Amino acid sequence: MRVVVDLNRCQGYAQCAFLAPDVFAMHGEEALLYDAQPDDIRRVDVLRAVAACPVRAITVEGAGGKWTADRVGVPHGA
Amino acid sequence: MALDGSLERLRREGHIVVVGASLAGLRAAETLRTEGFTGALTLIGDEPYGPYDRPPLSKQVLLGRVPPDHTDLPRHCAIDARWRLGVAASGLDLAAKRVALADGTSVEYDRLLIATGVRSRPWPNELEACLDGVFVLRTRDDAARLDHRLKAGPSRVLVIGAGFTGSEIASVCRERDLPVTVAERGATPLVGALGSVIGEVAARLQHQHGVDLRCGVMVTGLEGDSAGRLRRAHFSDGGTVEAEVAVVALGATRNTEWLAGSGLAAGPRGIACDAGCRAFDIRGIVADDVFVAGDVARSPHPLFGYQFLSLEHWGNAVAQAEVAAHNMISPGERRRPHLWTPYFWSAQFGVNIKSVGVPNMADHILISQGSLDEPRFTAAYGYQGRVIAAVSFDQAKWLEFYQRQIEQAAPFPLPFTTVDRRPEGMRPVPAGFPDPSVPTHGPEVTVSGHSPTDQRVTFTPA
Ligand SMILES: Cc1cc2nc3c(=O)[nH]c(=O)nc-3n(C[C@H](O)[C@H](O)[C@H](O)COP(=O)(O)OP(=O)(O)OC[C@H]3O[C@@H](n4cnc5c(N)ncnc54)[C@H](O)[C@@H]3O)c2cc1C
Ligand code: SF4
Numbered sequence: 181m182r183v184v185v186d187l188n189r190c191q192g193y194a195q196c197a198f199l200a201p202d203v204f205a206m207h208g209e210e211a212l213l214y215d216a217q218p219d220d221i222r223r224v225d226v227l228r229a230v231a232a233c234p235v236r237a238i239t240v241e242g243a244g245g246k247w248t249a250d251r252v253g254v255p256h257g258a
Numbered sequence: 259m260a261l262d263g264s265l266e267r268l269r270r271e272g273h274i275v276v277v278g279a280s281l282a283g284l285r286a287a288e289t290l291r292t293e294g295f296t297g298a299l300t301l302i303g304d305e306p307y308g309p310y311d312r313p314p315l316s317k318q319v320l321l322g323r324v325p326p327d328h329t330d331l332p333r334h335c336a337i338d339a340r341w342r343l344g345v346a347a348s349g350l351d352l353a354a355k356r357v358a359l360a361d362g363t364s365v366e367y368d369r370l371l372i373a374t375g376v377r378s379r380p381w382p383n384e385l386e387a388c389l390d391g392v393f394v395l396r397t398r399d400d401a402a403r404l405d406h407r408l409k410a411g412p413s414r415v416l417v418i419g420a421g422f423t424g425s426e427i428a429s430v431c432r433e434r435d436l437p438v439t440v441a442e443r444g445a446t447p448l449v450g451a452l453g454s455v456i457g458e459v460a461a462r463l464q465h466q467h468g469v470d471l472r473c474g475v476m477v478t479g480l481e482g483d484s485a486g487r488l489r490r491a492h493f494s495d496g497g498t499v500e501a502e503v504a505v506v507a508l509g510a511t512r513n514t515e516w517l518a519g520s521g522l523a524a525g526p527r528g529i530a531c532d533a534g535c536r537a538f539d540i541r542g543i544v545a546d547d548v549f550v551a552g553d554v555a556r557s558p559h560p561l562f563g564y565q566f567l568s569l570e571h572w573g574n575a576v577a578q579a580e581v582a583a584h585n586m587i588s589p590g591e592r593r594r595p596h597l598w599t600p601y602f603w604s605a606q607f608g609v610n611i612k613s614v615g616v617p618n619m620a621d622h623i624l625i626s627q628g629s630l631d632e633p634r635f636t637a638a639y640g641y642q643g644r645v646i647a648a649v650s651f652d653q654a655k656w657l658e659f660y661q662r663q664i665e666q667a668a669p670f671p672l673p674f675t676t677v678d679r680r681p682e683g684m685r686p687v688p689a690g691f692p693d694p695s696v697p698t699h700g701p702e703v704t705v706s707g708h709s710p711t712d713q714r715v716t717f718t719p720a
Contacts, residue, residue, distance in 0.1 A: 182332035184311055188573045188601040191654045192610060205323075208608030209634070210652045213318040216311055217328040241332035 181223055182241040183216050189237040199232055200225035262589070268368055269587050272297040275357055275365055277347045278373035278513075279303025281311065281572065282552030282579040286371050287337045289583035299339040300365055302357065304346035307398060313572055315401040316426040317605055321433060322409070326402040347374070350520040352545065368547065369586045372517075372529060372537065373579065375553040376510035376570060381418075386480040391488030393505045395423060404505065408434055412502035415439070416491050418477050419698040420447035422604045424507030425460065429606040432467045439470040439499045441477050441491070444697035445690075451702060452613070452649055454690030455623050459633045459651065463607040472497075476698070480504060508698060510570060512554050522548065523710050528556035528568045530710035533595035535582035538710035549586055551578040560597055561646070561664065562619065562705055570702040573601045599661050600703065603654075614657045615639065615647030615664045616703055618694075622686040624671050627656060627678045636660070639689055640670025 183203065185196075192210030196203075203218040203226055218226060230238045274290060276283045279301045287299055303309075310329040318324040342359065349358035350370075358364045378394035381387035391412075393404045408415070408431065415431045417424045420442035431438040444450060446457025447464060464471045476494040483489045491499050517524040522545070523538040524530075530538040531550040535557065538544055550557075552575035558564040577598040585593040604611045620639035626648075628635030636656040639647035644667045648660035663672065671686050694704075 182330050184332050186573070186576075187313070187603045188612070192652075207605060208610065208652070210654060211605035211608065211610035213314075213321070213323065213605070215318070215324045215328055216314060216332075217330055239332050239334065241334075 181218060181220055181226065183214060183218060183226060184239050185212060185214055186237045186239070187212065189235050190233075191235055193234055195232040195234065196229035196238060200229040204229060265587070265589055268297065269295055270297060272368040273300070273366065274298070274369045274371070274586065275300045275302065275367035276371045276373060277302045277357060278375055278552070278554070279305070279341070279343060280309050280373065280375055280552070280575075281331065282373035282375070282575040283371070284309035284331055284333070284337075284579075285576050286373065286551060286579040286583040286586075287339055288334045289580045290587060291335055291337050293584060293587060295587050297368075299337060300342060300367075301339050302342045302345065302347050302359065302365070304344065304360075305397060305399075306344040308341070308343065310398055312396070315398065316395055316423055316430070319401045320395075320405055320408070320427065320430040322405060326398045326405065329398060347516050350517055350522065352521050352539070352548070355547065369549065370547060371549045371551060371579075371582055371586065372554060373550070373552045373575075374513035374516070375575075376512050378506065379508040379511050381480065381504075381506045381508075383480070386482075387506070388486075389480055389482040389488045390486050391501075391503050392480060393503065395427065395505060395507070396510070404503075407503055408436065412436065414499065414501040414503075416441065416477075416499060416501040416504040417507055418491075418504060419507035419509070420444075420460075420464075420471070420473075421450060421507060421509060421697070422448065422602075422606075422702065424505070425464070426604060426606045427505050427507060428464065428469050429467065429608075432469060432607075437470070438468075439472065439491075439501065440464060441475055441493065442471070442473045442698050443476050444692055445473055447471070447473075449690070449692055450618065450694065450697035452617050453620065453623060453639075454692070455630075455687060456637060456649060457690065459630050460606075463609060463633070467607050470499075509702075510553070512568075514554065527566075527704065527706050528554050530556045530566060533558055533560075533564075533597070534585045534593045535578060535596055536585070542710045549582040551575065551582040556704075556706060557596060558708075561599070562616070565708055566706045566710070567600075567616070568704045568706065569600055571600060571602045574598055599665060601657075601661075602702070609633065609651050610654060611649065611651055612654045612657055613647060613649040614661045615645075616705070617647040617649055617689070618691055618703055619705065620646050620689045620691070622670070623689040624686040625680070625683040626672060627683070628653060629680050629682065638663075638670065638672060640686060643670055644668065645670045645672065 447460040449457040514524040
């Protein structure tokens with residue numbers, strides 16, 4: 181799967197790093213580093229991170245946000 | 259919707275060609291499809307890869323945490339395009355509406371989007387640039403080569419130019435525990451982008467992380483051994499440094515050579531376009547069917563009295579591509595201007611640096627939150643009594659507030675007392691921008707006057 185974070189929008193709240201630590205990691209206090217093509221077995225984690233990001237900075241291919249997040253039982257938005 | 263017949267036909271069965279298959283090209287293609295374009299779409303890119311993201315290359319990729327080919331950009335929707343990858347566009351015939359390709363073929367278009375971006379400025383001495391161990395960093399292949407060499411544990415890495423890219427590379431090298439020397443012609447790192455007040459903080463970060471930082475010097479020559487491997491660099495102050503790897507981070511040049519003779523207003527400063535992303539020709543007349551977006555564009559910005567502004571920023575490429583694509587398939591009254599307020603981020607030495615607006619237009623700076631010493635702060639930049647930009651070190655949450663101040667041309671210094679304002683933040687001080695020609699690194703932001711065809715760099719703030 182493919183992921184991109186709009187780091188202009190990201191505010192380093194670290195929810196994503198908490199929910200999908202194999203994909204997103206904080207580097208220092210506030211900078212976020214991530215793997216843009218994580219293994220598909222991380223999908224559920226990544227979609228949780230997408231849904232939890234308070235500024236909606238994470239895009240996942242095909243997920244388009246709502247329905248994919250809903251399908252894995254993650255409440256949309258945070 | 260009330261479209262005239264030809265536009266409706268274009269939307270239904272026209273052919274749109276995008277040259278440059280990277281961030282701006284992909285986002286434009288997606289916008290065309292989501293806004294209902296059902297005709298044929300061709301993306302031409304000279305790299306052998308589909309669209310990938312560049313910011314990770316100087317960060318997680320060079321750190322060795324993510325492989326270089328793990329940077330593909332996600333697709334927001336199926337774009338159903340014909341991809342011509344690994345082949346460069348080599349010419350444009352505006353009258354025939356035809357793009358010539360390097361393999362001798364050509365592609366006709368009804369509407370064209372040019373998103374060919376920029377490339378790294380190479381080391382000016384060609385023989386020295388060919389030495390084994392001399393690198394630039396712009397593409398996935400560049401990152402793979404450099405990462406491979408860093409893995410071998412070179413005795414020392416020399417970074418030439420301490421702009422954002424050079425500073426990020428130096429940061430990565432220190433994190434990989436490699437000895438690093440950074441050479442910068444300006445007074446401090448990042449001085450061209452953020453001025454010397456903030457540049458001093460960047461310099462301190464480099465020192466604290468063990469970088470051998472040399473400011474106010476130029477690298478005058480790179481010397482190889484008999485096998486053609488880089489061995490030593492010579493500096494303008496007479497000094498030398500032994501290094502096995504040199505990364506040339508001197509800024510970028512626009513990919514516009516292929517447009518030479520086409521009649522478009524394209525040159526080393528980029529391609530001039532109007533606020534609606536339509537390209538200007540050399541007579542200063544906008545072309546109706548040629549659009550421009552991303553790093554290669556030069557477009558008038560209302561924040562700066564409609565002077566042309568070039569931005570080598572990820573967010574600009576996305577926003578401008580969306581506007582260009584929308585306008586390509588919309589009638590005049592529905593077209594939108596590209597009025598994006600510049601945003602930028604960089605991660606180096608464990609600090610998240612972000613900026614909004616155009617700092618390098620400023621005359622003064624005020625540390626409005628936090629302290630330069632921590633370093634965790636937000637600084638506001640002023641230009642002739644109004645807020646023009648802000649930068650944060652590990653305080654991104656404040657930037658949205660400053661974005662509004664910039665867009666409203668709020669007075670500078672800000673009249674209210676912000677939270678966490680320290681004594682050092684009570685008085686504005688000169689921001690310390692050098693003459694733009696001084697720093698080694700080319701600026702990522704350039705303001706270049708009012709003339710669409712003028713290719714001289716004129717720095718005349720509105
Ligand atoms: C190492 C690095 C780190 C960065 N970090 C940040 C950051 O932290 N924050 C930030 O905001 N921005 C950053 N950027 C800048 C950001 O990546 C760019 O603004 C963005 O890539 C611009 O996208 P673009 O599509 O306009 O141009 P580009 O990404 O340059 O794409 C242009 C494409 O067109 C191709 N092309 C050129 N000429 C031709 C031709 N004649 N025919 C066919 N194809 C052609 C090129 O090969 C390229 O693939 C960074 C850039 C680099 C290189
Ligand atoms: S959750 Fe969102 S804002 Fe927080 S670090 Fe991740 S991407 Fe950034």
